[in-house]
Amino acid sequence: MKIVVIQGPNLNMLGVREQHIYGGMKLEQIHAQMKEVATQNGVEIEFFQSNLEGELVDKIQECYGEAHGIIINPAAYTHTSIAIRDAIAAVGIPTIEVHISNIYRREEFRQKSMIAPVCASSIVGFGPFGYHLAMIGILQILSEIRAAQEAQMRAQTAQEA
Numbered sequence: 001m002k003i004v005v006i007q008g009p010n011l012n013m014l015g016v017r018e019q020h021i022y023g024g025m026k027l028e029q030i031h032a033q034m035k036e037v038a039t040q041n042g043v044e045i046e047f048f049q050s051n052l053e054g055e056l057v058d059k060i061q062e063c064y065g066e067a068h069g070i071i072i073n074p075a076a077y078t079h080t081s082i083a084i085r086d087a088i089a090a091v092g093i094p095t096i097e098v099h100i101s102n103i104y105r106r107e108e109f110r111q112k113s114m115i116a117p118v119c120a121s122s123i124v125g126f127g128p129f130g131y132h133l134a135m136i137g138i139l140q141i142l143s144e145i146r147a148a149q150e151a152q153m154r155a156q157t158a159q160e161a
């Protein structure tokens, strides 16, 4: 099982940018914690950050046939990008959207997510801890998918016998 974590523009500046909103943790520290959880659960994990919309779309497309789950914080593109939304819909991989801040308590232009309707779930406002919650969430989704596949295989085998 493989999870891909996709981070949008300016998230490479975490730990520096607007610490009163995003906290003091650096992206590498967040990723190190996620990697630990992945290792504990025997799951492969890959991290990707870009400031460019097209690169984020390319990365989502690359997940097709490769990844079983996506955790994404599209950052500012959350509010504008039909292209990222379409890419998530196109690959059909269970995706969790994360926002460090509570976008629904902020400026009006941040209160709309173009991405949320194509995601399995959204986690907002927990600070960097939201990424940990997303890991737990995606692991749960993956184990439910695996259990459903196994049940289907068992039913097929019983039918053939």
Ligand code: DQA
Binding pocket: 009, 010, 011, 073, 074, 075, 076, 077, 078, 098, 099, 100, 101, 102, 103, 110
């Ligand atoms: C963000 C919220 C966005 O509105 C903002 O543009 C970001 C970060 C968050 O994680 O809270 O860059 O996605």
